Every structure is written in structure tokens, then in C-alpha cells.
Amino acid sequence: MATYDHRLSDGGPVAEAVESAAVRVNGLTRSFGDRQVLRNVDLTLARGEFTALLGRSGSGKSTLLRAVAGLDHTTVGTGEILVPRRVSLVFQDSRLLPWLRILDNVVLGLPGDDARERGRAALDEVSLGGRASAWPHELSGGEQQRAALARSLVSEPELLLADEPFGSLDALTRIRMHRLLRRLYERHRPAVLLVTHDVDEAVTLADRVLVLDDGDFVLDLRIDLPADRDPGDPLFQRHRTTLLGALGALPDDRTKDTEEPS
Amino acid sequence: MNLDLTSRTGGGTATVTGGPEKAPPSSAPPASTPPADARTPDTSAAAGLVPAIQRRLGRGKSIPFGRLLGPLLLVLAWWGASAAGWLDPRKLSSPASVVTSAQELWVSGRLQESVQASLSRALLGLLIGVAAGVVLALASGLSRVGDAVVDGTLQVKRSIPNLALLPLLILWLGIGETMKVVVIALGVTVGIYINTHAALVSIDARYVELAEAQRLSRWVFLRKVVLPAALPGFFTGLRLAVTAAWLGLIVVEQINATSGIGYMMFQAQQYAQSGIILVGLVLYGTFGFASDALVRLVEGRVLSWRRTITA
Numbered sequence: 255m256a257t258y259d260h261r262l263s264d265g266g267p268v269a270e271a272v273e274s275a276a277v278r279v280n281g282l283t284r285s286f287g288d289r290q291v292l293r294n295v296d297l298t299l300a301r302g303e304f305t306a307l308l309g310r311s312g313s314g315k316s317t318l319l320r321a322v323a324g325l326d327h328t329t330v331g332t333g334e335i336l337v338p339r340r341v342s343l344v345f346q347d348s349r350l351l352p353w354l355r356i357l358d359n360v361v362l363g364l365p366g367d368d369a370r371e372r373g374r375a376a377l378d379e380v381s382l383g384g385r386a387s388a389w390p391h392e393l394s395g396g397e398q399q400r401a402a403l404a405r406s407l408v409s410e411p412e413l414l415l416a417d418e419p420f421g422s423l424d425a426l427t428r429i430r431m432h433r434l435l436r437r438l439y440e441r442h443r444p445a446v447l448l449v450t451h452d453v454d455e456a457v458t459l460a461d462r463v464l465v466l467d468d469g470d471f472v473l474d475l476r477i478d479l480p481a482d483r484d485p486g487d488p489l490f491q492r493h494r495t496t497l498l499g500a501l502g503a504l505p506d507d508r509t510k511d512t513e514e515p516s
Numbered sequence: 517m518n519l520d521l522t523s524r525t526g527g528g529t530a531t532v533t534g535g536p537e538k539a540p541p542s543s544a545p546p547a548s549t550p551p552a553d554a555r556t557p558d559t560s561a562a563a564g565l566v567p568a569i570q571r572r573l574g575r576g577k578s579i580p581f582g583r584l585l586g587p588l589l590l591v592l593a594w595w596g597a598s599a600a601g602w603l604d605p606r607k608l609s610s611p612a613s614v615v616t617s618a619q620e621l622w623v624s625g626r627l628q629e630s631v632q633a634s635l636s637r638a639l640l641g642l643l644i645g646v647a648a649g650v651v652l653a654l655a656s657g658l659s660r661v662g663d664a665v666v667d668g669t670l671q672v673k674r675s676i677p678n679l680a681l682l683p684l685l686i687l688w689l690g691i692g693e694t695m696k697v698v699v700i701a702l703g704v705t706v707g708i709y710i711n712t713h714a715a716l717v718s719i720d721a722r723y724v725e726l727a728e729a730q731r732l733s734r735w736v737f738l739r740k741v742v743l744p745a746a747l748p749g750f751f752t753g754l755r756l757a758v759t760a761a762w763l764g765l766i767v768v769e770q771i772n773a774t775s776g777i778g779y780m781m782f783q784a785q786q787y788a789q790s791g792i793i794l795v796g797l798v799l800y801g802t803f804g805f806a807s808d809a810l811v812r813l814v815e816g817r818v819l820s821w822r823r824t825i826t827a
């Protein structure tokens with residue numbers, strides 16, 4: 255097995271192949287030692303589609319996301335991954351550089367003379383306009399994550415990848431971040447691949463939910479709910495139950511046991 | 517939108533409605549910024565409750581000019597011992613006679629001359645050493661080839677004290693100014709190199725990942741990520757280097773110097789003028805102390821983003 259070179263997708267003729275799809279993954283495998291974490295995964299994400307990726311802990315969600323982000327240089331595997339030119343990534347930690355002020359963090363790597371202007375606009379969008387010259391450690395956890403969101407959106411990505419971006423936030427902040435993310439998504443319309451292990455988060459935010467288990471998708475669920483979603487809605491509940499079932503997390507589940515893969 | 521919070525908020529809702537009015541008012545003052553004194557233990561409190569005071573584990577507030585305290589106490593003790601007649605003035609003169617010696621040296625112009633000679637030596641050696649250390653650290657910290665060539669060599673040099681190199685350096689460069697500056701620079705280079713290199717190669721992998729995700733060019737990556745991350749290490753190295761420069765200076769001024777503080781002290785030794793020797797020691801000490809304070813000051817300014825336990 256050879257280490258897959260993700261750089262194939264950086265420009266060149268392959269990039270032209272991506273037209274209607276924002277992401278196209280063919281036959282992706284990834285292994286750590288003898289353990290195959292992803293087995294021949296195929297995935298197509300439409301442009302502007304909000305997809306959530308669910309799965310038990312250790313099911314390979316992060317592995318898949320890092321492969322799509324092109325960050326798994328040292329992981330062994332095969333397969334083809336096509337992505338758009340402008341891809342952004344949101345990490346679970348805000349990952350702001352402590353030695354750069356918030357605005358400088360937001361415009362890190364952003365080309366163009368108007369970079370700082372665009373950075374300020376992005377900070378306004380996440381209601382951090384007044385904190386542009388603060389140091390990262392002066393912001394609360396939620397504010398830091400909002401700054402990270404601004405950094406990922408300022409480059410107008412066609413694909414936004416996020417690995418449990420709200421995992422470290424408290425429940426109330428998380429709900430506010432959901433609304434913010436959904437609002438930003440509707441304004442900018444990138445394709446989104448959001449990794450989460452929170453079923454409610456997936457049903458609240460996404461138009462499509464994928465469940466990863468044992469190296470491949472076991473469920474591909476469309477969420478046909480209005481944008482402003484009510485968890486009390488029976489359809490919301492039904493989706494929730496379906497997903498929990500696929501995750502083996504229902505108490506009366508007979509098809510799957512809930513023990514962790516070794 | 518009315519999201520159902522119950523499944524996820526748990527105890528979190530309590531943080532919104534606020535705890536104070538739920539707690540017994542006698543024992544738990546409102547959590548919002550009470551002055552420290554208002555938190556004194558109230559032993560009559562309800563059973564099982566303790567005052568919300570934690571032992572402070574940081575080092576507390578810094579004392580202004582606190583660093584000067586130790587040296588001042590030392591001088592004071594010296595003064596007292598001399599005045600009480602416990603010290604033989606031929607072995608250790610009193611602070612007063614040291615001040616007199618310094619005055620005489622000043623009037624004759626020898627003090628300024630010696631200080632200038634020593635300072636320019638140390639400064640030149642320091643500058644050359646810092647520049648060389650930084651260049652070598654960058655070369656080996658940023659490229660595998662540089663690492664292969666430079667790092668091993670510097671580690672070998674590190675284990676050979678400068679004193680052991682002196683005979684060779686004197687053989688090559690003579691006993692003039694060049695040799696003196698080179699000896700000082702060599703000591704400085706190693707301290708700067710070791711610390712800057714360590715900081716460069718131990719950069720947090722998460723920041724490298726961020727840089728890749730943001731598609732930074734190699735140059736921007738260096739400027740915005742690698743170099744700022746390595747600055748704390750560089751400053752640690754710089755403080756060691758400054759010490760090394762003074763140490764090197766003292767060593768080389770023992771070797772056939774014809775100028776400088778060391779020369780001044782050597783002559784005083786010939787004529788048993790312990791006052792002048794002490795003037796030299798005080799000068800060395802003052803320069804060491806002042807230069808360290810200066811580096812700390814610059815470090816504090818440059819690394820103002822750091823929130824350390826000393827803050």
C-alpha cells in the first residue's frame with residue numbers, strides 16, 4: 255500500500271472534473287497498523303449541501319475528515335479524493351495562534367489587499383467586531399470558537415469541514431453556535447461536512463446525515479425539515495430514533511450491541 | 517426556535533438562573549466579585565458548607581524592584597560588618613573605601629577607559645555570538661540537511677568548555693582583541709543555539725496542522741507560526757548567552773589584557789589595592805544584573821501575548 259498523495263486535487267485537470275459535486279471520494283481506505291479504519295468508502299457531497307457525519311467513538315469520522323482535508327500525510331491508504339479549491343477546516347479546539355491578535359488570526363494566510371477589511375467583516379458576522387485586537391486568551395471558549403468560525407469563512411470556502419467544532423462548549427453556547435452556523439451557512443452556502451457524535455446536533459443542522467460504522471457508511475439519511483427546526487416535531491423525533499438505532503444506542507435495539515469496537 | 521434543552525443542558529441551566537439566591541446567604545456571598553476581605557470564614561455557617569476561598573497556588577503579586585532586594589541586603593551586611601570592625605581592611609575593604617577608590621579611578625579617567633574597553637568586547641562578542649547562534653539554529657531547525665551538518669557539531673562543541681579551547685585559539689589568533697571577542701562569541705553561540713533550536717523543532721504539531729489547513733506558504737508559515745513559537749526559547753537562550761558573555765569576558769581579561777576591568781583588577785592585585793579589585797567585582801556584578809534585567813524587559817514586551825504564572 256502506498257501513501258496516498260492528496261495534492262492530486264490541488265488545481266490541474268482533476269479539479270475541473272468536480273462540477274456538480276463539492277466532494278467526490280472513491281474507494282477510500284485508511285489503516286493504522288493492521289487496523290483498517292476506513293474500508294473502501296465512497297462519498298459524494300453536492301455543492302451547498304449540509305451533511306453531518308455521525309458515528310461511534312473510534313468509528314473513523316476524524317480519519318475520514320482529515321483525509322478529505324488532505325492532512326493525513328503519514329496515514330497509509332488508497333483511494334481518490336476530489337475537493338474544490340477553497341476548503342476550510344474548523345477544529346474541535348479553536349486553534350487560534352496565541353501570539354496573534356484575533357484579527358490577525360482570522361486573516362492568517364488570506365491573500366489580497368483587502369484581507370483585513372474582509373477579516374473585520376467576518377468578525378462582525380460572528381458578533382466579535384469589537385474584539386479584533388484582543389489576544390486569543392482574553393476570549394471565552396465560545397468566543398474563541400466563533401473567531402475560528404470567522405477564520406474559516408473569511409476565505410469564502412466552497413467546502414467547510416468541521417470536526418466536532420462545538421464539542422468543548424457548554425450546552426447553551428452550543429445551541430447559540432448552531433443557530434450561528436446555520437445562519438452563516440445559509441448566507442455563504444458552502445458544502446459542509448460536520449463531524450459530530452451528537453444526534454440532536456446532526457438533525458438540527460444538517461440536510462443529510464451519514465452514519466459511519468466499522469469502516470463504512472451504514473446509513474444515509476435525508477432530513478426533510480424546515481430550516482427552523484423544532485425538536486418537538488414528530489418527524490424530528492423519528493429521525494432521531496432512526497439515527498440512534500443506526501448508532502446502536504437504543505435501549506431496545508436488537509440488531510446491534512452498543513459495545514465499543516476494539 | 518424553541519429548542520428542547522432538557523436532554524443536554526443538565527446542570528448547565530443553573531449557571532443562567534444564577535446560584536446566589538439559592539444558597540444560604542450567611543455562608544455563600546454572591547459569586548460576582550466580592551472583595552477578598554468579604555470572604556472571611558463564617559464558622560456559624562450551615563453545616564457542611566465552607567467558605568469559597570481557595571489557597572492561592574500562583575506566586576502572588578510581584579514586588580516592585582524586588583530583584584534588587586537581595587543584593588542590597590548583601591551590601592548592607594558588608595557595610596555593617598566593616599563598621600563593626602569584623603573585616604580586615606587589607607583583605608576586604610569597607611564599602612566606603614570602595615566608593616573612594618571608584619572616585620579616584622573616575623577622576624583619573626581609568627574607570628571610564630576600562631569600562632569602555634570591557635563593554636565593547638562583551639557587546640561585540642555577544643552580537644556576533646547571537647547572530648551565529650540564530651543562523652545555525654535556523655539552518656538546523658528548518659532543514660534536515662542543516663540538522664545533519666550543524667546539530668552534531670554544536671553538540672560536540674557544547675561538551676568542550678571554552679577554557680579547553682583557549683590554548684588552540686591563542687595559537688591561532690594570538691592574544692589580541694580578536695581572540696578575546698571570539699572566545700566570548702563562542703560561549704554565546706552555544707547557549708543561543710541550543711535553546712532556539714530546541715524551540716524550533718518542538719513546535720506544536722497542532723499549529724503545523726492549522727498552517728497546512730490554511731494553506732500557508734512556506735514563508736508565511738515561518739514568519740507567522742514557526743518564528744513566534746520559537747521566540748520564548750530564543751529569549752531563554754539569550755539570557756544564558758548574556759551570562760556566558762560576561763563569563764567569557766572575565767576569562768579573557770585574565771590573559772595578557774592591556775585594558776579593561778580585568779586588567780584594572782590585575783594591576784590592583786600587584787599593589788594589594790583590594791578597594792580597586794572590589795570596584796571591578798561590583799562592576800562585573802552590576803553589568804550582569806543590569807543586562808539580565810534588560811533582556812527580561814525586552815522579553816516581556818516582545819512576548820506580551822504570554823500569560824504566565826508570573827503575570
Ligand SMILES: Nc1ncnc2c1ncn2[C@@H]1O[C@H](COP(=O)(O)OP(=O)(O)OP(=O)(O)O)[C@@H](O)[C@H]1O
Pocket residue numbers: 286291309310311312313314315316317318451
Ligand atoms: N494516529 C493514529 N495512530 C493510530 N491509530 C489511530 C490514529 N488515529 C486514529 N487511530 C485509530 O483509528 C480509529 C478511528 O479514529 P478516529 O479518530 O477517526 O475516530 P472518531 O470516529 O473520530 O472518534 P471520536 O468520535 O472519538 O473522535 C480509532 O480506533 C483510533 O484508535
Ligand SMILES: [Mg+2]
Pocket residue numbers: 315316317417
Ligand atoms: Mg474524532
